Amino acid sequence: MAWIYNSTMSSPALPWNGTLLLDAHVAVLQGHAGDSAAHAHYAHQLLLSEGAPWQVEIDGVRKQGQRLWLPSFQPHAILSAPIDGCTVFLEPAHADLEQIQQHLQSLPGNAAQLHEWLPRLSRPQPLDRRVQAALARITQHLPGPVPAADIAEAAHLSTSQLHRRFQSELAVTLRGWVLWQRLRSALAHHLRGHSLTDSAHAAGFADLPHLSRSLRRMFGIGAAQLQGLQLHAA
Numbered sequence: 748m749a750w751i752y753n754s755t756m757s758s759p760a761l762p763w764n765g766t767l768l769l770d771a772h773v774a775v776l777q778g779h780a781g782d783s784a785a786h787a788h789y790a791h792q793l794l795l796s797e798g799a800p801w802q803v804e805i806d807g808v809r810k811q812g813q814r815l816w817l818p819s820f821q822p823h824a825i826l827s828a829p830i831d832g833c834t835v836f837l838e839p840a841h842a843d844l845e846q847i848q849q850h851l852q853s854l855p856g857n858a859a860q861l862h863e864w865l866p867r868l869s870r871p872q873p874l875d876r877r878v879q880a881a882l883a884r885i886t887q888h889l890p891g892p893v894p895a896a897d898i899a900e901a902a903h904l905s906t907s908q909l910h911r912r913f914q915s916e917l918a919v920t921l922r923g924w925v926l927w928q929r930l931r932s933a934l935a936h937h938l939r940g941h942s943l944t945d946s947a948h949a950a951g952f953a954d955l956p957h958l959s960r961s962l963r964r965m966f967g968i969g970a971a972q973l974q975g976l977q978l979h980a981a
Contacts, residue, residue, distance in 0.1 A: 763776070763778070763779065763780060763781050763968070763972055763973060764778050764779050765777045765778010765779060765780075765831070766778060766858065767938075768858060768862075769931075769934070769935060769938075772837070772838040772840075772841035772869060772871070773835070773836065773837050773838070773841065773865060773869045774790075774835070774836040775833065775834070775835050775836075775858045775861065775865070776833070776834040776835075776858075777831070777832075777833050777857060777858035777859075778830075778831060778832070779828055779829070779830050779831070779832065780825065780828045780832060780834045781825070781828055781968065781972065782824075782825050782826060782827065782828060783824055783825040783966060783967030783968050784824055784963065784967040784968075785804070785822055785823065785824040785967060786822070786823070786824070786963065786964060786965060786966055786967035787820045787821060787822045787823070787964075787965075788819075788820070788836075788927075788965040788966060789819055789820065789838065789839070789918075789919050789923060789924075789927045789965075790819060790836035790837055790838050790839070790927075791816070791817065791818055791819050791836070791837045791838075791839060791842050791844075791847070792816070792817040792834065792835065792836055792837075793814075793815070793816055793817075793833075793834070793835035793837070793847070793851070793854070793868075794812075794814075794815040794816075794817070794832065794833075794834060795813065795814055795832065795833040795834075795835065795854055795855070795856040795857075795861070796813040796814075796829040796831075796832045796833065796856045797813070797831075797855070797856035797857060798813075798829055798830075798831065798832075798856075799827075799829040799830070799832075800812050800813050800829070801813070801815055801825070801827070801828060801829065801832060802825075802826040802827035802828075803815060803817070803823050803824065803825055803826060804823060804824045804826055805817070805821065805822070805823045806822060809826065811827075813856060814851050814852050814854060814856075816847060816848070816851055819839045819918055819919075824967060825967070831857075832856070833855075833856050833857055833858055833861060835861070835868075837868060837869055838927075839917065839918040839919070840871065840872050840874065840916065840917050840918070841869045841870070841871045841872070842868065842869060842870075843867065843868055843869070843870040846867050846868055846870070847868055850864070850867075850868075874916055874917075875912060875916055877902040877903060877904055877912060878902065878912050878913070878916045878917065880901050880902045880903070881898050881899075881901060881902040881904075881909060881912070881913075881921075883901070884897065884898050884901035884902070885898060885924070885925060885928070889925070889928060889929070889932070889951060890929065890932060890949060890950050890951035891951060892951075893921075893925050895909065895910075895921055898921065909921065926961060926965075927965075929950045929951050929952060929961070930950070930958075930961060930962065930965060932949070932950040932951075933946045933947055933949070933950035933952065933958055934946075934973070936949045936950060937973060943955055943958070943970050943971075943973065946958070947970070955970060958970050959971070
């Protein structure tokens with residue numbers, strides 16, 4: 748795991764600040780996550796706060812609270828975020844929904860206290876060995892192109908079977924999984940001190956606008972809103 752920090756931001760155009768724990772299948776942001784346009788992303792999202800409530804819009808309905816759960820691919824917009832809120836992203840294949848729903852209202856609203864809860868909330872689900880083989884081959888291809896036919900061959904599946912397996916096992920399409928990995932890679936690369944343009948290319952995006960469009964679709968923000976993040980320690 749790596750703790751990632753950022754300095755104080757001087758412009759409202761760069762709303763994300765705080766500390767970010769970025770792990771293989773979970774991310775925890777302690778700080779101001781900023782407002783966002785309507786979007787939907789692969790990970791389940793928990794919005795936690797010990798102070799001011801979160802204000803969100805879900806399917807046109809406004810909700811607010813100190814403990815909110817947004818399921819995978821649930822369209823939503825962040826209307827107002829606490830200055831020191833806690834945002835948790837959990838990949839579906841590594842999230843224990845029963846534990847999340849059972850303990851949501853009891854979860855602490857800060858990353859330090861939440862740390863001991865993460866193993867319980869992010870319990871991995873067993874994956875079919877063919878899906879595991881497919882994921883391993885994807886890793887070999889990234890950050891380059893990921894041909895579905897080759898991934899299917901590595902998993903000993905037809906292309907159509909591969910797509911169905913991804914939907915049933917990972918709750919996402921093959922293309923969606925690859926995009927998610929590219930976004931994670933671009934963020935990690937940028938937080939190591941590289942420019943956004945270099946990070947976009949390093950993750951396999953065509954250019955910075957391509958990365959920014961993907962971020963807007965997944966998180967409702969543009970790439971420029973990440974520029975205040977800095978890596979300080981591992």
